[in-house]
Amino acid sequence: MQEVALKGFGEVVKTVTLRIRRYDPESGEPPKYVEYKVPVQMGMTVLDGILYVKEHLDHTVSARYSCRMGICGSCGMIINGRERLACQTQILELGKDLVKIDPMGNYGTVKDLVPDLTKLFRNHESVKPYVIRDEEEPKGEYLQTPEQRESYAMFTDCIMCGLCLSACPTNATDELYLGPQALAQAFRYISDNRDLGLNERLNVLDSKHGVWRCHFSGACSDVCPKGVDPALGIQLLRQLLTSNVFVKFEQKGAPKGPDRKSVTGVS
Amino acid sequence: MTIENKKGWISWFNPFKYGTDRWMYSLHRLTGIALGLYLIAHVWETSNILNGPITWNKIMVDLDYPFGQHFGPLILSLILIAAAYHALNGIRLTIVENGLMLPRPYRPEYPYKAKSTRGLNDVLKIVLGILMIITAAIGIIYIYTGVIV
Known part of the structure; x- marks a missing residue:
């Protein structure tokens, strides 16, 4: 059985050309495309292809990667015109003999395929991505039912790869x-029942470059490698802020979670 | 030295490799620009009535038949389709951008098809698409035959 499962593994299926956008910051020359011929095996990802180029053809090709299994979110790039994680994209599944690899758009490019993600982290920080409370010191655990956790859990899957910002057409023109x-x-924390920070985040969200700038092209949700569906989060955040105009959003005092006894059975 | 790699406004019109919503976004931008330009031309065109009936009639004939007989009605029909699309898609966006007819947060499952751009949102697209075809058809029949359906 073992032999059947491994049949074909390690054999070169075909040769694919990787067309990689090269940019060398030291020479200062404008970016150009360089082609590399890579023998492709079954199960070989685009990241494997880039590493093959790095090992055998050109050591100076730069790419950012770490875990090689879609957890760290380091290897986001534009592969054949669409934002993808290089480690999760199999070359044979693309079905093309020419694979065009660009660094992510809407970011600066540090070198070759390495984007400058300062903007991503700056924006992330600006919405205060942590639970905000009004008391100085926590007096106990902040409890939460499984249903309350489900109401935001999907947005905690974000790995901050930054593919959504590259795919977003608004980001292409609004720096x-x-x-x-x-x-x-922001929606993840505001809809968390333990959080009381809506008003603190409001001046960032309810601004010219905030939540109202989204035009719902859905590209962010299309390219998200973890299925986070950021477009849904943005629309629900809008709903929350719009309803806040008519009905003041309830965020005061004690956490809305159940008391400890009803969850654990221990008082 | 880090260099800029902005996609720029040209990426508004690059819906390829993304989903239907991105296609509709691109069309919405395109029809919006077309309608804006048409509005300017329309105001200029009708302002010619201030120059008297002779100029007015000449302008009407010139605009209807600059490149043969079918140009004027064709442009009008295209503008009508654009207007119908832009208006109805605008209604759809007003609905979904306020979080209505969208799913509540769910648990993502491989292969991670986003639900916000599918489901009821797709139903809306189909309904508004049918309405758009009906609206445009009524208008185009009127333009070509003068019959009000």
Whole structure:
């Protein structure tokens, strides 16, 4: 059985050309495309292809990667015109003999395929991505039912790869736009029943470059490698802020979670 | 030195490789620009009535038949389709951008198809698409035959 499962593994299926956008910051020359021929095996990802180039053809090709299994979110790039994680994209599944690899758009490019993600982290920080409370010191645990956790749990899957900002058409022209990642995270914390920080975040969200700049093209949700659906988060955040105009959003005092006894059975 | 790699406004019109919502976004931008330009031309065109009936009639004939007989009605029909699309998609966006007809947060499952751009949102697209075809058809029949359906 073992042999059947491994049949074909390690054999070169075909040769694919990787067309990589090269930019060398030291020479200062404008970016150009360089082609590399890579023998492709079954199960080989685009990241494997880039590493093959790095090992055998050109050591100076730069890419950012770490875990190689879609957890760290380091290897986001534009592969054949669409934002993807290089480690999760199999070359054979693309079905093309030419694979065009660009660094993520709407960011600066540090070198070759390495984007400058300062903007992503700056935006993420600006929406205060942590639970905000009004008391100085916590007096106990902040409890939460499983249903309350489900109401925001999907947005905690974000790995901050930054693909959504690259796919977003608003971000392509508005440098200061918060972007799908930060807005979805803002919704994640505001809809958390332990959090009381709506008013603190309001001046960032309810601004010219905030939540109203989204035009719902859905590209962020299309490219998200973890299925976070940031577009949904943004629209729900809008709903929350719009309803806040008519009905003041309830965020005061004690946490809305159940008391300890009803969850644990121990008082 | 880090260099800029902004996609710029040209990416508004690059819906390829993304979903239907991105296509509709691109079309919405395109029809919006077309309608804006048409509005300017329309105001200029009708302002010619201030120059008297002779100029007015000449302008009407010139605009209807600059490149043969079918140009004027064709442009009008296209503008009508654009207007119908832009208006109805605008209604859809007003609904979904206020979080209505969208799913509540769910648990993502591989292969991670986003639900916000599908489901009821898709139903809305189909309903408004049918309405758009009806609206445009009524208008185009009127433009070409003068019959009000």
